[in-house]
Amino acid sequence: MIYCCKEHVDLALRSGGERQGSAPFLKEISTEEILSTTCEYCQNPAVYIVAN
Ligand SMILES: [Zn+2]
Numbered sequence: 407m408i409y410c411c412k413e414h415v416d417l418a419l420r421s422g423g424e425r426q427g428s429a430p431f432l433k434e435i436s437t438e439e440i441l442s443t444t445c446e447y448c449q450n451p452a453v454y455i456v457a458n
Pocket residue numbers: 410411412413414445446447448449450
């Protein structure tokens with residue numbers, strides 16, 4: 407799974423698709439998770455999870 411902020415959703419989707427070889431699944435994370443999770447590509451709080 408890749409945690410990402412709004413700015414890096416596209417990047418995470420592309421990277422997730424390459425890793426898994428199938429269409430990645432995008433979901434919004436809950437408020438509690440946002441507080442403790444940072445984007446994989448920058449220091450912003452993560453807003454989405456990309457998974458398969
Ligand atoms: Zn980011």
